[in-house]
Amino acid sequence: MVVSCGPNLLEFAPGRRTPSPSLLDSISRSPWVDPIEERKREQQEMELDSLFVSLRSIQFGWMCRDDVFSIEAEASQNAFLRFDSSRRELNVVLKEAYPGTSEYVIAMRPSSILHISSHQSGLDAVIFLQLEIPPFFFHRPVPIPGEKRKGPFTRLDNLSGIVNNALAIPYTSLAMRLVLFSPAAVNAFAQLSDAANLRNIVKSHPVRVERRALFSPARLQAMDINIRQFDWSIAFQIEALLRNLYVDPAEILDLVPPIKKVLESHGKHYTAKLIKEFGPQAKEFLLTGNMTSISSYFLSFADSKQDDIESEILNDASYYHSLQVTISPTSIFLNGPFIDKSNRVLRRYSKANHENFLRVEFRDENNLQYRSDKDIDDEEFVRRRLGHFMHEGLVIAGRRFRFLAYSQSALREHSVWFVKAFRDPKHGIVNAGKIIESLGNFRDLAYDCTLGYCPARFGARVSQAFSATDAAIVEVDEILIKRDITTPDGQYTFTDGSGDMSADLARDIWHRIARKRDRNDFPRAYQIRHEGSKGMISVDYRLNGSNTLSLRDSMIKFDAPESNEIEVSRAIDQPTPYYLNRFLIMILEGLGVKHEVFQRFQDEAVRGTQQAMERLSSASHLLQAHGLGLSFKVPSTMANLSKLDLDNLARDPLFDQPLRLGVYHVLRDLKYKARIPIPNAWTLVGVADTHGYLKADEVFVCIKHPEKGSFYLEGPVLISRSPTIHPGDVQLAMAIGGPRQGSPFAREPLPNTVVFSVKGDRPLPSCLGGGDLDGDPYNIIPLRDHPYFTPEKTYEPANYEAAEKQLTEWPCTMKDVADFVMQYIVSDVIGVVATNWLIIADQRKDITDDDCLVLAKLHSDAVDYPKTGRPVQQDHIPRPRNPKPDWLAPETLENVLSQGGRYYESQTALGKLTRAIDLKAHEPVVAPQSRRKRPMQTATRQIESLADEFSCLSTNDSAISLICGALAPLIKRYSNPRDPVDTLMAKRIERCFKVFARELNSIALKCSLTNRLYKPLSEDELIVGTIAQKTSQQHLRKDKISKMKELTEFESRKVRNLLEGDEERTPGDYLKFAWAAWNISLVEMRKGTFGAKSFWWLTLGIVFDAIKVNEEAESVDVRSSRRGI
Template sequence: IRVLLSEPGDLEKFVEFCGVVGLRAPTRGRRIDATGLEKFFAQRRVDRLTGWMKSLDWPVAFQVAALLHNGLLNTQEIESIRPIITQLSNKSAEHTGDTLRLFTEKTRSQTSFRQPLELLDELVNYRASNQPRRTPPAGHFFCSHVTITPTRMLLEGPYITQSNRVIRKYDQFKDHFIRVEFREENRQKYRWEREVDVLEFLTSRVGAKLKGGVDVAGRRFSFVAYSPSALRNHSLWFVCEEGFRPPVQILKELGNFSATTNQPAKRAARMGVSTNACYVPQCTKASFQQAFSATQPSIKVSKDQIVEIPDITGPHNNPARPPHVFTDGIGTISPKLRDRICEALSISTKPDAFQVRCAGLKGVFVVDHQLEGKIMCPRPSMKKFLPLDESEDAEIEIVRAFDKPGRSFLNRPLVMVLEDRGVKTEGFLELFNDAVADARTAHDSVDQFVAVLQKHRLGIPYRLDQTLLKLKALGLVLRTGQDQESLDTDFLARVRLCVIKHILRDIRHSARIPIPGSYQLVGVADEGQAYINAGKENVFTLRQGQIYACIQDPSDAEPQWLQGTCVISRSPVVHPGDVQRVYAIGKPPENQLCAFARLKNVVVFASRGTLPLANCLGGDGHVTRLFITEQVDPTEYDAREPYTLDRPVTLDDICDFVVEYIHSDVVGLVADTHIIIADASSDGTLDRRCLELAKMHSQAVDYLKNGIPVDIRRMPRRLIPFKPDWHEAEDESSHPCDYYRSNRALGHMYRTKLDEDRETLAHVEVDSYGDSISQVVQQRVNGYPLAQASHQEQRNVLRIVETIFKRYQDELRYICMTHSLTDAADDCLREEEVIASTILAKCSQKGWRKDRLHRMRECATHLVQETRRDLIGDLEVAPSEEVRNGLHKAWAAWQQSINHRAENSTELFGTQSFGWLALGAVLDCLENLGVINRK
């Protein structure tokens, strides 16, 4: 437990009470008087250090500030290394900043204390022959991160981050932008408590930073904007205007956002704001979120290539309400323009739909094969703001390309709703048991292991599935068989354990269970009615209650048309009506003009009827093949008018909105209360309290757009003061008496014994060093000897490979240290966790691990791409001779990893994953040379 003491004498009282009740007295640490004799943090000393940091280039200054603010070094210790930092910085600020970044990690993780100067000297000498190459890939940049807690300011990174329109516009000034997160002391999100009103604290701590700025390394950073997904994580963009420009000027240069001048939430969502001193009427708030959303730049289009078309609307039967819009946020794009985008982004499988940002437009563009030329056709419902100069070419920014179907999984809310809609517990248990058994087949064969990896999207940064399939093509198997060599190693077996534990944990604690024959698809509209309105004849259109879906994975030879009764649901599921039964029409008739006949990997909704199905559901559709015996009508909540001021919005209003949002961010709390009450009630999700919570959940989701918070004090209370057993935290921090035995399907699945923490390597025979792999692959490599390679050249290759490995090892260690779930010096991710794309440590707040895991995968992906480029270059454009050179360099890297493992009694960190990375590069070269044929 953690005990907080408020008075100086409380510690002595606590020790006394421990003796009274028979508890061991707490261990006393060394007392540190920060303002005593040494005066480490006297204002004069801090000011002198801040002045020095201000004189340094940003990459160096940020790392020095991290040493101070993260509590790794005090001011005196930083002064001791100041001369060497200044000397290094004068040579190369980028190299010095990178060296200090690794020095920060080594200082935090050292098990026995060493003098900072000694440790830095050692690292500088080591890095002198190991120049860093941290080059961000296209559409990304390195961004510094600041976390502000109630008592601390923590500095991390810089981390690889996907760029956005603003960063690309001011590419030369990208170091002026930082990400700032507001968190609890344990680095988790602020959580609403019924008994505590934290608004006053948030106003003073968070609001003060938003309005007054954040000082980092002698520089003042001011709040500028946020994206919707970032604000949900309480993360914002700040900018340093010194040597650049103030936030108001940045916003003014992005577009004309005058439509929401008086609405704080929409103005923050389209974000163009004014300061108290200077009001900027043409900037509004909803579209600056759009400008700061992470996107991938593709191509530019001229004004003539953007042709607006009208929305398809339903009948206007209710004068008090506008007619329903069937094409809300949906536009069309010609095949030729789609092909140009794919060419620019090197997309081999051409998608039929993109999520796009372009010239103030936001939404999904779907290929219309009736369109000629290279044009895109947006609709009025997609327009969020106007560009400042409509005559300029506009860049098409891609948020997502829907080039393959997503896999659909159950989750706890969906299980609860489906059970109330008639699905039996036995059906869920069958899927549960199948999912558990399927995960454990990862030990059985290469095909099974690859299928598990691909189904759960694991091992992607290291392209582990592709490496395994190529080894299989060379005749290797997972289990040793007759006349067949095994590719298994002790490390690969540990990776499989990580994969299995990750999947079993998700199954037990989130009910994340694959649904066979189901898909997650983006919803689009049937354009047939637009064809009819344009005067075309013999047009086939969907009727209300019908959908169209054609599925084709890039690996599938033939497409699959879904036909028959299906179930489609929104994400997330809250109301029973969020799950609807529909009819999939299969392949459209060939004797009629059909707008969607050639579309794949989307779900098409009807554009006629009383209510758009997309409005009933919202979000991406999940098409499933579960049979439901009862039907519940979808709910429709009245749209709430955005909160509007009687004056123009100022920057202070936006700051107040952010504070209020953090205080009132209760989407998760409402959803959690909903499912707990549903479990305890005999009416399940149809309980009146649950229906009220479903309405509150809809309001909470819309809060970002309309600025109207949920009155959480009106939230229905739980029926009993206990929670169902399946709700118990995975870190076992709660007391068993707080839970009851649930009789719902979730309870039965939760109590099914999985023993995910007891998964072992029993009965798995492995090769410790991968000798079988070496023997089989070397036969192929020897077929491409290097021409006239002298011993000196061979030694040079080995030196290059050793340098590449050292860089890889440093970066991998940094990733493992900075993405653990705690700040403890000994808490570090294992190598096999990174290659498997998981974090196995238990955590009471799933969102925290999810955030860390997402960033870890991004960093690992960049590290792998950079290391592969160092080894083999770009195989898509490399001539044959360069491919051969890369082949031998990568082969030397694989052999070196084998030798490291054989020569050291203890496993050298990084050698295992580096070896598998190098092996994948070798196999890619062999495939490029025609040696490997997987067909």
């Protein structure tokens, strides 16, 4: 074919070489881009890069309560403002002095900018910026026009040597004032803001300016001296006021006298708690005629809280009050105390000394984990920013804390433990070194001779003592150490991590960690820590008759002092539902399972969300299945309301917002995680068949379901373990069904576990992504119930050699462990490897592609990295080509396929499933939680008659009226609602609500995705157990949701325990108190009190529980009466 092109002729002919299949695939996947539009876009970027605004001065400052901007740090030198189109950042660039081969950059992402004001201030033209997230500071070579960018950049944690008061930067970088070189530069900024699409946030709002020296070195020093004089618990809270940007240093000094006054009259615990509550209130305080200073406001606040604040006594040894520190690139934030799970180390020391431990987490400015940036030397920055803290210590309020250790889960979250020296009544002077020494012996172990030379492995063994556990102090009569069952050649261990216990010991453990009403039965398996061992223990009926613990050699990780404390990481008391995920779907599709199979179950899940908005029974099922609303008994309460013929209340406004949040949560998980529920399939922990009853590749599974009863899986099952990333990570096994009479499983069926055979050439768990029996959960689909999941083909499991350990030439110390932690933060690539595997498998439509198999091996190495210390080299990781599949687009990005060819429409099951969910149509409107203006004085009410309280309610609230009407006959059957509640108990319930509401507010702040601004979660989010905010790091939101559920469950349990009482409380009184508490929630809801709605759900659920207890008691009385006759 010949084409005329001006005076020239172009001839096209078929190529003589066979084109590369990968090139053809890349071209076929690349979306067509209009060349005219592409040239237009490139031209716009070139024009944008050429625009700049000359600056004379860059000022950082503090917005005062009288709306004055106090300039606290300034760089008075020639600079300019420009937009970097390649990094999509607004840059303030400061040139170094002559010869100027490098420059400093203050970089702001448009999404972090709250407001921009361009206005005239006296003779100066200025640009005033308020940010939600602080800017990034860089030092880099000056880019030469037309040349590729030189790098890497050096990221800075401060602007020392650039501004005249670098000490102020950690507190003042959210507000910047840019003084333009000349008034004419205003036009240049208007042109720049238009080209960068910033015009919509640019306003003209003049700001008054002064130089108040609030953060001067002298004032910061005076503040530090004053803070140091207080007891640690108070000093921490005072410094938190500054670190969290609630008050300025001048106000701290103003607060010292009134804080001392409160301390003298109320003591340190009360004062510390008061200051903690005061912080968020102080953030919103504005000067008025009545309140002319922060100190006067503090005294007024203290007066209003006299009856509300009380020191909380923790009687549960499984929890403690946690102080937490977040270190970002430029700042430090202080939070707590919060209720958190305890561990072996904390329980060793007195409760009064728990305040000497800090949970320290490392985060980027946006509160997300540090992420690799191709332009930045991340390792150099992390070592410079964190190395000082990890090696020299962290100073808070004049106290120096030293790096102590981490738990394995905390390491993944970039979180560690610090401690300061203290005196314990039992152990004397305690510091970080003595704590590590007290844990046991980690050196010269015959079963792990290199442990003392591998910092990562040493840290992993130490981390066992810091795992969050429930404490079960039991008398163990006998501890047996048994050899592991291995293959004849010793290459594989069938019992890796799996031990046994007597039934008496299992029962005894449960009685010490469970609520008293849950003790009728007990789990037959636990994941535990004991001395220097860890793993799963399950009941062996042959050990019956005494508290006997049987451990395997593989469970013992180091030598530890003898202890009668068994730490319980998890009790296996219920089966876990089965959910698909993206990796499993990609693998199963590659094994021949059709897309329509996944689509069918996703469609069923979507229909479930639609029905949930119509009927409470459906809503209850949806929330229960997805673990939502459990802290406040929402699913069970909805089910009970449905049984009272109130199923249609799902459409009432009282229920609407929580249900919308629940539906959104489920649909979001479907779209971005492919978290598709599969009914009658299960996720269970594995244990070993120590009886040797099962044949090779056989499993035994007994499901004991709270609603469905007990049953057995029989026939072929599809079994896997997350993450699945190798074609052989999914295998077939044979479930033997119900046990034969006389078999060991007839004697003890080990419910809600999957029992693996100890016979064959290789343990089945090791075939499933290198699993073991240390607590790993396994995913099981019974193929008799779901034959369409039967794969057309299976592959041999991976068989990787163990990754080589990174060893030192000297006996390693915790300093070496600290170095490993910093290395891990910048070199943990497990997420990158896994994502690249998914993308390449999609692009090449082949899970057996060579690059996929390489990535599967690297993923195995990355999983082992925390224990070997040997990171996966980034240049060894196969990289996918552009464009990427559309399912990869983050939830923060809209109109995915219009992103200039960045994404293609994937034709795999993942692509089709993702596009089938229209999430935008279900996005809930979550109103930001405003500051709660509460009256300073609240009179205590006495509940004379519960019936009188109902008369205060709005008669327009039809839902509450219907609920009250349905409950009244049930209540009257066991209790007279007109009987007055005991005065003391009434006051206790009212105080209980106040404490509950206060702690709930604290949780709303703690579990928010941002540290910088007052952006607490809404109460509906807490009730449902979700976070609606979008984020590019879904695992951070998952961690926050998990922590939220743990904290709200703890607070709810305190309310339940108060109302339920001890064994002496009658069922009738239990119902009366629950009814009274629900009544309080109704009154507080009418007042709009934060926490009232949560209390409403919780106490309504407790009312139903109390009714059930009364019914059971009545039934027992009737049976007893009949026997008496």
